[in-house]
Amino acid sequence: MADSKIDLLQGTLDLMVLQTLAAMGSLHGYGIARRIEQVSGEEILLNQGTIYASLVRLQERGWISGEWGTSENNRKAKFYSITKKGRKQLAEDAVYWQRLSGVMRRVLAMQGEGGDE
Amino acid sequence: MIGWLRQLLNRLRSSFPSTSQDRELDAEMASHLELAVEENTKSGMSREEARRQALIKFGGVEQARAKQHEARGFPGLDILWLDLRYTFRAMRRDPVFTCVAILILTLGIGANVAVFSVVNTIMLRPLPFYEPQQLVWIAGSKGVGGRSAQTYSSDAYKDFIVQNHVFESVTAYFAFSTDDNLLLMGNGELRPITGIMVAQNFFETLGVKPIIGRLFTADECKHNAAPVILLGYGFWKQHFAADPNIVGRAVRMSDQSMTVIGVLPENFDFGSVFEPGSKVDVYGPAILDDMEEWGNGLSLIGRLKPGVNISQAQSEADLLFPHLHFDLKHPNWGGNYSAKLTILKEYVSGKLRRSLIVLWCAVGMILLIVCVNLSNLMLARAAARSKEFAMRSALGAGRGRLVRQLLTESLVLSGTGAIFGLVLAFLITSYLAHQGSIALPLLNSVKVDGTALAWTLFITVATAVIFGLAPGVKMSRNNLQDALKDGGQGMSEGKKHERLRSILVVSELALACVLLVGAGLLLHSFLRVLDVDLGFEPARTAAIKADLPYNNNGDQRGAIARDMLQRIKAIPGIEAAGTSDNLPLGMNRNWSLGTHDKDYIQAHLPPTFVYVVTPGYLNAMGIRLIEGRDISWQDAAGNQAVVIINQKAAKFLWPGEGPIGRTAQVASKDATVIGVVADVRESSAETESGWQMYLPRTQFGPVGTQLVVRTSLPPEVLASSVMSVLRSINPEQPAVEFRTIQGIVDHSTSPRRFFVYLVGIFAVLGLVLASLGIYGVISYSVTRQTQEIGIRMALGATVSNVQFRVIAKTLRLALIGIALGAAASFAMAQAIASLLFAVHSNDPPTFTGTILLLTCVAVLAGYLPARRASRIDPMIALRNN
Numbered sequence: 002m003a004d005s006k007i008d009l010l011q012g013t014l015d016l017m018v019l020q021t022l023a024a025m026g027s028l029h030g031y032g033i034a035r036r037i038e039q040v041s042g043e044e045i046l047l048n049q050g051t052i053y054a055s056l057v058r059l060q061e062r063g064w065i066s067g068e069w070g071t072s073e074n075n076r077k078a079k080f081y082s083i084t085k086k087g088r089k090q091l092a093e094d095a096v097y098w099q100r101l102s103g104v105m106r107r108v109l110a111m112q113g114e115g116g117d118e
Numbered sequence: 119m120i121g122w123l124r125q126l127l128n129r130l131r132s133s134f135p136s137t138s139q140d141r142e143l144d145a146e147m148a149s150h151l152e153l154a155v156e157e158n159t160k161s162g163m164s165r166e167e168a169r170r171q172a173l174i175k176f177g178g179v180e181q182a183r184a185k186q187h188e189a190r191g192f193p194g195l196d197i198l199w200l201d202l203r204y205t206f207r208a209m210r211r212d213p214v215f216t217c218v219a220i221l222i223l224t225l226g227i228g229a230n231v232a233v234f235s236v237v238n239t240i241m242l243r244p245l246p247f248y249e250p251q252q253l254v255w256i257a258g259s260k261g262v263g264g265r266s267a268q269t270y271s272s273d274a275y276k277d278f279i280v281q282n283h284v285f286e287s288v289t290a291y292f293a294f295s296t297d298d299n300l301l302l303m304g305n306g307e308l309r310p311i312t313g314i315m316v317a318q319n320f321f322e323t324l325g326v327k328p329i330i331g332r333l334f335t336a337d338e339c340k341h342n343a344a345p346v347i348l349l350g351y352g353f354w355k356q357h358f359a360a361d362p363n364i365v366g367r368a369v370r371m372s373d374q375s376m377t378v379i380g381v382l383p384e385n386f387d388f389g390s391v392f393e394p395g396s397k398v399d400v401y402g403p404a405i406l407d408d409m410e411e412w413g414n415g416l417s418l419i420g421r422l423k424p425g426v427n428i429s430q431a432q433s434e435a436d437l438l439f440p441h442l443h444f445d446l447k448h449p450n451w452g453g454n455y456s457a458k459l460t461i462l463k464e465y466v467s468g469k470l471r472r473s474l475i476v477l478w479c480a481v482g483m484i485l486l487i488v489c490v491n492l493s494n495l496m497l498a499r500a501a502a503r504s505k506e507f508a509m510r511s512a513l514g515a516g517r518g519r520l521v522r523q524l525l526t527e528s529l530v531l532s533g534t535g536a537i538f539g540l541v542l543a544f545l546i547t548s549y550l551a552h553q554g555s556i557a558l559p560l561l562n563s564v565k566v567d568g569t570a571l572a573w574t575l576f577i578t579v580a581t582a583v584i585f586g587l588a589p590g591v592k593m594s595r596n597n598l599q600d601a602l603k604d605g606g607q608g609m610s611e612g613k614k615h616e617r618l619r620s621i622l623v624v625s626e627l628a629l630a631c632v633l634l635v636g637a638g639l640l641l642h643s644f645l646r647v648l649d650v651d652l653g654f655e656p657a658r659t660a661a662i663k664a665d666l667p668y669n670n671n672g673d674q675r676g677a678i679a680r681d682m683l684q685r686i687k688a689i690p691g692i693e694a695a696g697t698s699d700n701l702p703l704g705m706n707r708n709w710s711l712g713t714h715d716k717d718y719i720q721a722h723l724p725p726t727f728v729y730v731v732t733p734g735y736l737n738a739m740g741i742r743l744i745e746g747r748d749i750s751w752q753d754a755a756g757n758q759a760v761v762i763i764n765q766k767a768a769k770f771l772w773p774g775e776g777p778i779g780r781t782a783q784v785a786s787k788d789a790t791v792i793g794v795v796a797d798v799r800e801s802s803a804e805t806e807s808g809w810q811m812y813l814p815r816t817q818f819g820p821v822g823t824q825l826v827v828r829t830s831l832p833p834e835v836l837a838s839s840v841m842s843v844l845r846s847i848n849p850e851q852p853a854v855e856f857r858t859i860q861g862i863v864d865h866s867t868s869p870r871r872f873f874v875y876l877v878g879i880f881a882v883l884g885l886v887l888a889s890l891g892i893y894g895v896i897s898y899s900v901t902r903q904t905q906e907i908g909i910r911m912a913l914g915a916t917v918s919n920v921q922f923r924v925i926a927k928t929l930r931l932a933l934i935g936i937a938l939g940a941a942a943s944f945a946m947a948q949a950i951a952s953l954l955f956a957v958h959s960n961d962p963p964t965f966t967g968t969i970l971l972l973t974c975v976a977v978l979a980g981y982l983p984a985r986r987a988s989r990i991d992p993m994i995a996l997r998n999n
Contacts, residue, residue, distance in 0.1 A: 030146055031153040034175075048177025049150065053143060054185035061189075074156065078149040079142075 014047075014055045016098065019091040022065060022083040029078035030056060056081060064090050143186055147179060201526035208527065215499060216531070219492055223535020225883060226488030227577060228542030231566060233481040233876070234573045235547045237474050239564045240467045246385045246563070247462075248325020249421075254428060255465035256288075256418035256435070257458045259725060264706040264801070264808070267725035269293050270416050272409040274442040274455060275317075278418070281438050284431040285420035289323040291316040291388075292404050293417040296705050296822060297396055298663060301852045302357070303370040310663075310852040311353070312397060313371070314388060315404035321348075321382070323421050331365040331380025334403040338379075341407040345376040351384040353399035373850075376402070387562060391466055392417070394559040410445060419462060432459045466559045473873050476950055480636060480880045483629050485577060487887045490626045492585040494891055496528070497619050498898050500589045521590040528586025529579070536578040540566065543574075556868045592618060616899055623888075623895045624935040630881075630888035631939025631972055632946050637874075637881035638964035639947060643955040644874040647867055650956075653764075653798030653807065654702060655740030659859040660833035661701055664823040664844050665851045672755030676816035678847065679732050679823070680751055685843045691831035696735030698812075699820035700728075701859075702800045703866040707821065709785040711763065711811055713771050726767060726809040727800050730820035736762075736795060736812070738826045739859070746778045746793030753814045759789035760814060767809035768794045784811065784818075802866050804955055826859070833858060870955075885975060888935075893979040896928050900983040907987050908995025921984040928980025929973070936972050940965065 021036050022028060028036065033056075034049040059065045064087030070080045083091070151172050158168030176182065209216040244250045259267040270278075270290075279288050291314055298310035318339040321327070328348065338346050349364065358364050368375045388398040409415065422431055439455040460468070467474075500507075507520055547564045554562070666682065669675045679697055686695045700706050708725035712718055729735075733749050744765060753760050761784050768777045768791075777791045797807035825844075829836060833856035844851040864871070900907070907920055947959035957964075 029149070029153070031150040034150075035157075048175075048181070049154075050147070050176045050178060050182025051185055053146065053182055054189040057143075057186050058189045072153065076149055076152060076156075077145075078153065079146050 015059060016094050018055050018059060019064060019083060019087055022081060023088060023091055027080045027082040029072065029080050143183060147182065151176060201523050205527045205530045215495060219495060219531050220535050220538065222488050222491060223532055224538035224542055226485045227536050227539030230481050230485050230577055231539055231543035231570055231574050232546035233477055235543065235564050235566050235570045237478050238569055239560050240470055241474050245391060245463050250463055252422045253462035254420045254422060254431060255460045255462050256420055258455060260456055260458045264708040264725060264727055265293050266414040266707040269414045270418055271414050271444050272406040272416060273446045274444060275416050275418060276406060277442045278438060282434060284423060284426045284434050286423045287319050287323045288418060288420040289317045289320045290416040290418050291320060292415055294415050298854055301372045308850060308852045310854050311399040313400040313402055314398050315402050317404050323419065326382060326386045328380035329383045330362065333380065339403040339405055341405060345374055346379045347376045348401040349378055349381045350399050351382055354381045390560050390562050394557040397554060428459055428461060435459055472953055476953060477873060477876055480633060480877050483633050484880050484883055485581060487626055487629050487884050489581055489585040490622050491887050491891050493588050494619055494622045494894060496585060496589040498894060524590035525586045528582040532578045532582040536574055540574060555865060556872050557865055558869050558872060619895050620931055623891050623931055626888045626891045627932060627935025627972065628939035628942060630884040631936055631968060632943050633881040633884040634968040635943035635964055636946055636950060637877045638968055639954055639957055639961055640874045640877050642961055642964055643957045644870055646956040647803050647870060650799065650803050652803060653741060653796045656859040656863045659739060659826060659828050660856040661824045661826045661859060662840060662856050663854050664825040665848050666823045667848055672816040679815055682843065682847050683732060683734060686827065686840060689836060689839045691836060692827050692829050694734055694738040694828040696732050696738040697823050697825050698729045698731040698735050699822050701824050701862060702798050703802065703862050706800055711767060711809055712783045713780065714783065715780060724809050726811055729812045730815050730818045731812050732815050735826060738828045741798060742796040744794045744796060748793060749814045753816060755816050759787060759817050760792045761789040762793040762795055762812040763791055764795055764797045764810040766797050766807055803863065889975045889979045892928060892931060892976055893982065896924060896980050897983040900924060900987045904990055904995045907990050908992040911990065912992040917988040920988045924984035924987050925977060925980045928976055932973060932976030936969055940969060
């Protein structure tokens with residue numbers, strides 16, 4: 002079934018990470034990856050390792066911050082949380098994506114009608 | 119492509135200790151996998167399976183690492199390392215370019231560091247004394263005239279110490295000590311050494327502390343005190359093998375036993391500061407009480423009180439000096455003193471400032487030419503590498519990245535050049551430091567020091583930026599597609615490259631032109647200096663310092679000299695001989711010369727240089743007698759005193775009146791003028807003669823004896839027979855050597871020679887670099903146009919036709935460069951006008967010569983590629999495409 006999973010578009014992973022952190026508060030890398038998988042209903046193809054490139058990128062931009070802590074089952078892990086700057090960015094990106102997906106839906110809908118004629 | 123990247127990253131990582139970011143990522147990924155394994159086992163998987171699933175989900179640890187690496191960007195060090203490795207590879211690939219570039223840089227940077235060290239030592243660095251900016255040189259007679267005019271009597275010195283309010287201390291040294299004035303006895307051999315007498319507080323005033331022992335006490339400077347000496351460091355090392363127990367030892371010198379009380383530090387070199395070109399071995403206390411009858415002879419140095427500036431000190435000196443006594447026993451002998459105060463540093467090196475700046479500029483221009491030349495070479499290489507760079511930018515290297523790569527390359531080149539250059543500079547400076555014969559102050563302490571190292575670093579980076587940036591920017595601006603398309607055969611991009619290179623060559627030639635004109639003007643001046651009528655004939659003349667027993671009785675003094683001269687003249691090969699106490703261009707002294715015939719204020723007459731001579735001296739020295747007669751042995755002590763004066767004095771005192779037979783006043787004694795001689799350049803070859811007079815040894819007291827001989831043989835051949843005559847008169851005659859008069863003249867012109875040689879070498883270097891530059895550009899354009907030339911020849915162009923085109927192109931570039939350079943040279947010549955001697959700053963021979971020389975060199979540089987062009991075989995050239 003792996004073949005039918007959706008490839009991530011450039012930049013979408015960053016947005017997902019931001020949204021996940023905004024919704025869940027502080028999370029470690031594995032937690033973020035699992036959460037995204039669960040929310041997407043296991044529909045996207047995510048090499049969990051790629052999350053770390055995204056995390057370091059977001060950190061360098063100052064949108065998230067990370068520090069080492071202990072998980073509920075007593076494991077050391079690095080926990081990330083979204084920053085104020087990150088929330089602002091998330092708001093902007095969310096608007097953009099919603100507009101884009103709205104446009105996409107309408108465009109695709111139009112194509113469907115044309116095909117019926 | 120991705121694989122290549124990963125490989126590269128792996129290689130990079132392995133060549134580096136992992137950074138803290140890498141370690142953190144590893145820890146994070148490990149915890150990630152553990153969390154995943156834990157969750158999987160909870161859902162019922164076996165431990166094995168849980169781990170496998172976790173790894174699958176993770177999707178490759180290495181890739182994650184690489185991606186994260188990429189996302190966070192290269193750290194600076196990584197890039198530098200990458201660039202460096204790449205640079206070394208590129209340098210190895212093109213060894214000729216690398217060697218030429220490093221050689222040029224070595225010469226450029228080495229010359230710059232060496233000259234900087236000289237400039238730094240003489241001009242920039244403070245004198246090696248305590249708070250040297252407070253030290254003031256106090257010169258009599260407003261700083262003009264010979265030594266006795268610029269020095270003071272011991273009574274005047276003592277008066278001034280008491281009366282002044284501006285100096286913390288005033289010290290003095292006896293300025294009339296000659297080289298080799300003492301005789302070191304012991305070990306069987308008599309050795310002449312140089313000693314100087316200094317005031318008790320001399321070293322304290324300068325702030326020089328002995329490395330062992332102590333300085334003079336007040337008691338040691340009193341009449342009849344037991345003689346003591348301080349040793350100079352070099353003398354202590356050479357003669358006493360740096361014996362640490364030397365203090366307290368008695369040394370026999372000139373028939374006196376002297377006790378060594380201390381050794382002065384290595385960095386104290388009296389000669390290099392106060393008497394450039396001579397070396398002082400020992401220092402004795404000046405016994406002021408014994409010097410009252412000696413007249414002027416003390417050079418004064420003062421240390422200003424804190425907060426007093428030199429103009430305050432000068433105004434006080436202007437008030438005090440006219441009232442100082444020449445001799446307290448004869449209060450009516452007015453001292454007529456005045457004083458000109460100069461900061462000591464200014465006195466020592468002020469005169470050289472302009473020459474040094476010129477030298478500095480010249481060597482700076484060399485570095486500029488080196489930069490331009492390298493820019494040119496880099497551009498030529500850049501053209502060959504444009505495809506490589508296009509490929510790199512196609513693969514994603516940004517412009518900054520490419521410029522950075524090129525800058526790294528130029529930095530590595532200039533850094534390597536700097537290392538070799540430092541070695542070169544070190545060799546040059548240690549050579550210069552051992553040139554005792556160059557009469558430049560402080561030259562023997564020239565070395566490559568910390569400041570010079572900082573300067574090296576600065577010019578290295580500056581050089582790299584200058585020659586690396588232009589090609590870098592040019593290169594990174596390359597249009598990608600053009601570059602990939604440009605076959606390197608005379609297409610548009612190639613042409614643009616060539617235009618930039620032509621501009622560089624033109625500026626190189628202009629710089630070389632300025633250097634050559636400057637060197638030419640200085641060389642022409644130097645030749646003029648060598649051509650100056652010195653008033654005597656240095657060729658075939660030599661002098662030796664004879665140690666004749668001193669006798670207060672003039673007739674006996676004369677008899678000893680006469681006897682010696684007769685025996686000397688009997689030696690085969692000696693044509694003429696005579697003695698004088700001082701020689702031209704050496705030590706001198708001034709007395710007053712005047713006449714009762716006219717109404718002069720004595721103080722308004724210039725001080726007159728005095729030479730106490732025997733008959734035959736004028737002849738041996740080649741000083742022309744204009745009218746009258748030479749001194750004779752008949753001018754005995756009891757007879758009428760006589761004097762020979764020079765033309766300059768004669769013209770002033772008896773203009774058109776015939777001075778022979780007139781009565782002159784020589785230091786308040788009447789003497790009959792018996793002859794007039796030509797003016798002699800007594801201070802330096804470049805300084806106009808002052809008033810001079812020659813007095814008989816029988817009638818006036820000499821300050822020493824220089825035996826001058828004119829000979830048809832080399833002086834070395836005569837040395838032993840002359841020495842045996844001198845020894846037969848005085849068994850203690852020290853073993854001194856003949857000095858040729860030419861050698862004395864050379865010593866006097868040595869500073870100018872030094873500058874001319876250096877600037878000349880730089881000009882030649884500039885010329886070579888510029889001709890290399892023009893050759894490179896023309897040769898390169900011939901290579902690019904091989905096909906075009908092939909077609910022309912196939913269409914019937916003759917060999918001379920092809921050659922003419924290439925040479926014409928060369929000449930066009932050369933003439934533009936020369937025209938610009940000549941214009942700049944006019945401005946430069948104005949700036950150095952004060953350094954020229956008897957040469958106008960627009961000296962036509964120099965300008966014409968330079969222009970011709972540069973044109974010829976350019977034609978030659980163009981001829982070689984032209985010949986190559988004309989030998990192109992059209993068939994091969996066309997087939998090559």
